[in-house]
Amino acid sequence: MTPELGQGILLVALGLTLWGVAAATAGGRTGRPALVESAQHAVVGVFALLTLAFALLVYAFLTFDFSVRYVALNTNLGTPFYYRITGVWGALEGSLVLWAWMLGLYSLIVVLGQRERARELYPWVLAVMLVVLTFFLLVMTVAAPPFTRLTPAPANGRGLNPLLEDTGMITHPIALYLGFTGFTVPFAFAIAALVTSRVGDTWITLTRRWTIIAWYFLSLGLLIGGWWSYHVLGWGGYWAWDPVENAAFMPWLTGTAFLHSVMIQERRRMLKLWNITLVILTFSLTMFGTFLTRSGVIASVHAFTQGTVGVFFLAFLALVVLASLVLLSWRWYALRAQGQLDSVVSRESAFLLNNLLLVAVTFTVFFGTVFPLLAEAVRGVKVSVGAPFFNQVNVPLFLGLVFLMGVGPLIAWRRASPENLRRNFLVPVALGAVGAAVFFLLGVRSALAVLALALTLFVAATIGLDVSRATRARLRAGESLFPALGGLLLRHNRRYGGFVVHLGILLIVVGVTGSQAWSVQRESTLAVGETTELAGYRLRFDGLRANEESNHFKVVGRFSVSRNGSPPALMEPTKKFYPQETTPIAGVDYWLGFWEDLYLVLGDFTRDGRQATVKVQVNRLVTWIWIGGFVLTLGAALAILPERRKP
Secondary structure (H helix, E strand, O other): OHHHHHHHHHHHHHHHHHHHHHHHHHHHHHOOHHHHHHHHHHHHHHHHHHHHHHHHHHHHHHOOOOOEHHHHHHOOOOOOHHHHHHHHHOOHHHHHHHHHHHHHHHHHHHHHHHOOOOOOOHHHHHHHHHHHHHHHHHHHHHHOOOOOEOOOOOOOOOOOOHHHOOOHHHHHHHHHHHHHHHOHHHHHHHHHHHHHOOOOOHHHHHHHHHHHHHHHHHHHHHHHHHHHHHHHOOOOOOOOOOHHHHHHHHHHHHHHHHHHHHHHHHHHOOOHHHHHHHHHHHHHHHHHHHHHHHHOOOOOOOOOOOOOOHHHHHHHHHHHHHHHHHHHHHOOOOOOOOOOOOOOOOHHHHHHHHHHHHHHHHHHHHHHHHHHHHHHHHHOOOOOOOHHHHHHHHHHHHHHHHHHHHHOOOOOOOOOOHHHHHHHHHHHHHHHHHHHHHHHHOOOOOHHHHHHHHHHHHHHHHHHHHHHHHHHHHHHOOOOHHHHHHHHHHHOHHHHHHHHHHHHHHHHHHHHHHHHHHOEEEEEEEEOOOEEEEOOEEEEEEEEEEEEOOOOEEEEEEEEEEEOOOOOEEEOOEEEEOOOOOOOEEEOEEEOOOOEEEEEEEEEEOOOOOEEEEEEEEEEOOHHHHHHHHHHHHHHHHHOOOOOOOO
8 A cells, every 4th residue: 555655645745835826926926814824724735744744654664665666776674673773765766755854844844934024025935945846746746646545565675786785875865955955945935035025135134044954964975975074985985076966066167156145245235136137046056966876877886766757857948947047137236236335346246256256166067067067068088077177177277266255254354454453364365375385385386375374364363363353352342361261152143153153164175185185096916925015104915704684795805904003903995795796895994083084995805805906095084174174064053043242
């Protein structure tokens, strides 16, 4: 009964969303509260039904109900309990259910939190949210139904993709989807503002926290994805400009641009058209990213699903872009900016340049991602765009963005005077220059590495200078140090939350710079008892052993590792053999450290276990990336708190 029950639930939910769209639209046009209230009830009902469908799918996984085709393809009797739950969203159909459920949750929160705050926009916001939900339910009932019956039901399933048997599977997709679906809310408000011609600041004010939350979860999803790549894939890196990585990175870039440009609209009444365009672009890129990762048009180590849904996503994306362009042209005159740029040496200019750089990076990432598809479609030849292209084009743009992180918050609005520039930037520039000289004297010869580290010092100094001045002002008013600092953060949490986020980004920049500039690796083939050395580490190959796990067989390499005469410790990289896979999966063993990580990957080995190949990597400063993610989390949490200004 599970397949029929699940499909029935989704069909009823689809009917409810269609009714909700009609009721919300009619309520918005006529102003009849009863219709809007009916649309609200539809949102509540759809969320309840999606929750039921999601729970039913989880139950089918937990009970090995192989009469459900999706369950049979993505689990088997040997799958551990934990991965039976995470396997629910391990492939196309289940990930769509999770996506729709999260979108339903966001819609429910909008109903609970926004219905009294923006009465004119509210019906249209509901209509847009329900249209997006309708699309996902249409895909789930027509193109990729998760409850398709498999007859006869097999005795055992195929099993989950082994690369997904990892703790990151419970956090990475959830964070990523919360980011993707979260951007639907500001998009819905932007469309509602266009429909009602209320394109002032109201929709921006109402969606500020929504945008930060979506941006934060997308950031977290990207970072966890990097961690998953680092410790699961066995290549020792965290970012490879893979098309799926790029698909999630592009909306993050435009979302970041939007978070900065709204400040110009709030302060100077400028960039109304630009801000709405950025929100539409961000939402469109989430749809485009989903198309890339779910359509099967790209080959990627991250693309775990493929099916016939691509044409649905492409059609919906075209509809979104076309409808948005029509609305933008309709409200063109209302979107004309009221303010103007007084000087190129001003905060507005810095933020504008920040936006242009972020959009430029987005364009290059987009171009590099879709170029192989275009080349194959036009010329019929397969080409690839690799990391060298992305690095060569984007690294200078990223360094420019780091520089603007220091300039933007401290330079004056409208027109910066020479005194303003001297007062705010003399010390940070001097510190950055001294830092560059010190790094060079310490042996750093890469110009990009020296520049990146000097810029991080410059930005950190601007933040320190601002906090120091504000704290001293409160000390002069009679407060003691910690209450002054705490009060500063809480009463101006938006500004200082942003600063903390910037500090997290700086730590990530240092981690990326260090890992790119100073990491070393060696691949050695060793007989039992032989040793190899790298960067002060000494490894001795002690042999192999084999283990039979519940759903796979694995060979474990045993290596005694010591450094600088310390007692040797055992490291055990593995190679896993799954019956449903044609090639083995590497199981990395690693030691994480503040300054460097030691990272072992087992390669080929002889059948008698007397010889094995091991790749040894010493990766510098990678841990700083994960610490930066933690700091970024603190900053985002601070930024979404209600601002409590002193009366």
